Amino acid sequence: MISARLAWRNICLHRKKSLIIGLIMGFGILILFVGNSLIDTTISGLRRMFVEGYTGDLMVTGPTEFSTTVLGETAGSEEVLPHIAQIKKYEDFLEARQDVASILPILSGQVSFGIGEEELGSGYCFGVNIFDYRAFFPDNLTLVSGEWPEESDEPWVLLSEPTYALLQQSSDIEVKPGTKIIMTALANSAGTVIREVSVKGIIKFNQSNAQLSGITLVDADTMRDLLGFASLRDGAPQLSEHEAAFLTDFDPDSLFDNLFASQTITTEGEGQSELGLEPSQLDIPEDPGQEISQASSTTTVIAEIVPAWQFLLIRAKNGSNTSKLLDDLEAFSEELGDGDRVQDWIAGAGKVARTAVTIRLVFDLLVAVIAVVVVMIMMNVLVISVNERLHEIGTLRAIGAKRHVVRSMILYETTFMVLIAGAVGLILGYILLLIMGKVGIRAPNLFFEALFGGEILRPLISIGAAGRAFFWVLAMALVASWYPTRVAVRIEPVVAMRGD
């Protein structure tokens, strides 16, 4: 341990140089610790908010060239996100896995709200099965007024507080549970779709920001209609007497004067039959596996109705490897060949989370650039220090110190300085974070408010950030000491024989 003793004594003897290097290291650790803690707080807050409230850990979306946020926003496209054609296969795949806790299909898009003929505002809307949704996000939804929808309910909507406030302010009619409102959306192929729904209640998202708090929940079939997936509703279409009568009297062949072959419609098990069905026969059972076949005069095609869903949200089990799940899911999606997209919560969260991650990358990049400069400064100071001790190191070599003793001495010096400077930097950083935690950092604008997950960011003290800061600086110091160490171990013992 003579190397360690010599290193320590040299640090004490050359106080000024040690102080310069120590200050650089300490300040570096302080900046890294505080900076990483702020970013960690932001990202973990965003992660918790999105994963536990909106996106799950991973999601599958319908085929799209670019990633899509859970609000249905796709870069460079105004189109409605297509549905996942083979969602059943994804569900089967995911249900068979040990690392998946739960899955939830949803629909998402932007709709306009109105009462009567008056359009009052617009907002984001999720089309969901409310029982599944509440089970998937058990802690994020609070019913402010009204009641939760029942399965047998007519088309319903759970208005978010901001949407409710907007409607209330803009309308003469008091909006309350039971009020009928009009929802309008521009679907890809279906043009403008208008649906009347009944307000079932007012909801509040427990973890949200300005954008997310405005999400309204609507029953999935209404949302399918609004998004242009009317033919892919959940279960069989419920026809009114008038609709059934229309179908009963309808003869498509008469439209084309026998130019085309006649068409038949049949229910499973009944085989092929003529189109002219009794209304009772058109009341197709609610079994989702029910099949409608279309057939020419010579062939019958059996098609299974699979309700349209644009997103399949996935919650991984605690401690499971979501990266592996993502990879496996991507491979599975590739196998299916529909061009569906598999993405993580960051893509699902959109620009807020991407910005936070980008800030981290920029911060790391900045740290890397500064690290290079700091390494150069430290390296220079250490080389000067070694050159000032040529005689001493030469003497050590002459009296029998092997090169590794000299190497250890320099490395010990660096390590001791990192330990001391690191301790000081971490303590100061800890104090600074405590103060920031008490006082809070106020978001200067709405964007930062979204980023902070509220008006004020109270940074958490992150052990991980402290560890990363320490190891960053240790790595920098060791890199900085590489060249001086090389210079030191090359000092020949003959140097000792020369005068001072």
Add this chain to the structure above:
Amino acid sequence: MSDIIIELDAVQKVYFLDTVEVEAIRDISLEIHSGDFVSIAGPSGSGKTTILNLIGCVDKPTSGTVIVNGQRTSDLDDDRLTELRHRSIGFIFQTFNLIPVLNIRENVELPLLLDGLSENETRAEREKWVDFLIDSVGLKDRMLHKPAELSGGQRQRVAIARALVMKPAIVLADEPTANLDSATGESILRLMRKMNETFGTTFIFSTHDPDIVEEADHIIRLKDGIIVEDRRIDEDRDDKLGFRPSVRATSPEATGTGLTGTKATGTEGSQA
């Protein structure tokens, strides 16, 4: 006659100063016996330090053979040369070369600290040996001082104790008195002689001081890189070395404690 501990055969050393070739020594052949007290004399630039460097294994010859303690130095790699220096050679430098961050005791102990404890050695024995050496060079009361707090003569005494701590076969001293006043220089030389006689260690010192040269019992004179005189004066050294009787009077046998040591005095001052 005792065993040959150092042998140089047709040794040449050439230095390159930029593009200029400087032949520091040429065709040097000599033998030094175990237990010799050898002076290498000559004016500045005559090659004294070059020969000490070659014997001390801190440099290698351009041509010729250097054998130290039975080992041909040109056959050894850096680690083995270091090992040879560590085990067999002690160094006393003109500028003392004590480690400034260590106190006197630690400086003396330093070569021992480069090794772990050997199997048949305890820490207590090692500490006793270090204390004994410090006492022998008369610095017992300065043991915890830093080198900067000592005079030149005292520092050189520390260097002598450090050179002997590994019980080496050879001690090399490069101009050990050059930075000291004459009285201090004489006391240092006396101390070296005492150690030479007490431990049987071969002492080789370089000097350009004619008075000091004559204190040795083997004198090698150099001029312009070649040996001009290689003289052993075993038989008549008592007549030549005026201070020798006093050294002998303080020999371990006379005191019964191994070594009495020459006490450091306040009059010793550094001229460095």
